[in-house]
Amino acid sequence: MDGMLRGFWYLAVSAQSLKRGKTLAVSLLGEALLLGRRADGSVFAVSDACPHRGMPMRHGSFDGQTLRCCYHGWAFRSTDGCCTEIPSLAPDDRTDPGKFRLRTYPAQDVQGNVWVHIGAPGVEPGPVPTVPGFAGEAPQVTTTMRFPCAVDLAAWGFFDPGHPAFVHTSRWWKKDPASRLRLKEKEFEPDGMGFRMLQHHLKEGANPYRLLGRNVQIDIGVQLPGVRIEHIKGDRHSACVLAAATPVSATETDVHYCVYWTVKWLAPLRPIAAWMARDFLNQDREVAARLMGNPALPAPLFVGDPDAQVRWYMRLKKEYLAARDEGRPFVNPLREQTLHWRS
Ligand code: FES
Numbered sequence: 452m453d454g455m456l457r458g459f460w461y462l463a464v465s466a467q468s469l470k471r472g473k474t475l476a477v478s479l480l481g482e483a484l485l486l487g488r489r490a491d492g493s494v495f496a497v498s499d500a501c502p503h504r505g506m507p508m509r510h511g512s513f514d515g516q517t518l519r520c521c522y523h524g525w526a527f528r529s530t531d532g533c534c535t536e537i538p539s540l541a542p543d544d545r546t547d548p549g550k551f552r553l554r555t556y557p558a559q560d561v562q563g564n565v566w567v568h569i570g571a572p573g574v575e576p577g578p579v580p581t582v583p584g585f586a587g588e589a590p591q592v593t594t595t596m597r598f599p600c601a602v603d604l605a606a607w608g609f610f611d612p613g614h615p616a617f618v619h620t621s622r623w624w625k626k627d628p629a630s631r632l633r634l635k636e637k638e639f640e641p642d643g644m645g646f647r648m649l650q651h652h653l654k655e656g657a658n659p660y661r662l663l664g665r666n667v668q669i670d671i672g673v674q675l676p677g678v679r680i681e682h683i684k685g686d687r688h689s690a691c692v693l694a695a696a697t698p699v700s701a702t703e704t705d706v707h708y709c710v711y712w713t714v715k716w717l718a719p720l721r722p723i724a725a726w727m728a729r730d731f732l733n734q735d736r737e738v739a740a741r742l743m744g745n746p747a748l749p750a751p752l753f754v755g756d757p758d759a760q761v762r763w764y765m766r767l768k769k770e771y772l773a774a775r776d777e778g779r780p781f782v783n784p785l786r787e788q789t790l791h792w793r794s
């Protein structure tokens with residue numbers, strides 16, 4: 452098993468990186484895809500291999516509606532991948548170009564991100580994950596970083612409360628966090644294909660959260676295949692942080708980090724916030740690089756409550772695959788639980 456789950460929407464790229472009338476080659480779960488944005492603004496995803504001889508379509512042209520391969524000039528509709536023209540056919544040739552197709556993938560532009568559905572037999576695409584309260588809005592800050600590891604290691608960082616005090620030690624976040632560990636008690640419940648940390652009050656807030664006002668409440672949801680949505684609400688403002696781990700291949704993962712907020716006057720500070728997000732994410736990337744640099748990496752241990760969420764994530768994945776193999780519905784294997792840890 453390569454750890455990459457099929458049958459889900461994956462955050463592929465930030466919407467702003469896909470311009471009208473342009474295409475962008477990406478790799479998702481080891482598959483080469485070509486993303487594009489049509490002249491009308493809608494997005495699409497097709498296989499990056501021409502069905503004729505396999506020329507990557509990225510080398511061809513796109514006029515805002517139709518893709519054309521650079522090798523023999525076959526043309527394909529971006530909507531359904533159907534071949535509409537084979538220029539070298541003589542006028543009386545009976546070959547029907549319409550029998551040849553570029554494989555297409557469902558793609559959507561939602562809340563400032565382009566999501567692509569990587570299918571699995573018998574799985575109908577459900578709704579794209581969304582952050583609450585920001586319908587139709589793009590993130591104020593968006594960062595993508597490529598991690599040199601498989602998706603699991605990248606995703607574990609989203610719900611591993613034992614590491615931040617030792618890894619995220621930037622001065623702007625918390626001062627000397629490892630010497631000030633506090634006992635935490637958090638309640639969790641199963642939710643869909645994941646789990647949720649129930650809403651709780653922020654006691655001693657990390658610095659940026661204070662901008663949202665008093666009485667800051669947080670709830671956090673984690674869903675397969677590796678999406679974490681944190682919703683933070685103060686008495687004046689709210690914010691959401693969307694983190695998504697998208698496997699590029701079995702050994703590389705793109706971690707996307709998007710921050711949405713309602714604090715209007717913060718707009719000029721976006722470059723600083725983007726720098727902070729990169730700083731934060733880079734610390735996690737560095738952990739992955741160090742681990743992958745260990746040629747004798749042992750099997751991981753998941754110990755006690757601090758590692759419970761990582762265990763849950765692995766159980767959810769196992770159940771998803773078992774349900775698919777057995778042709779039955781997914782049954783969330785988790786139950787309500789209170790976890791304790793120091794962080
Ligand atoms: S390989 Fe694409 S048209 Fe021949």
Ligand SMILES: [Fe+2]
Pocket residue numbers: 608609614615618619735
């Ligand atoms: Fe982290």
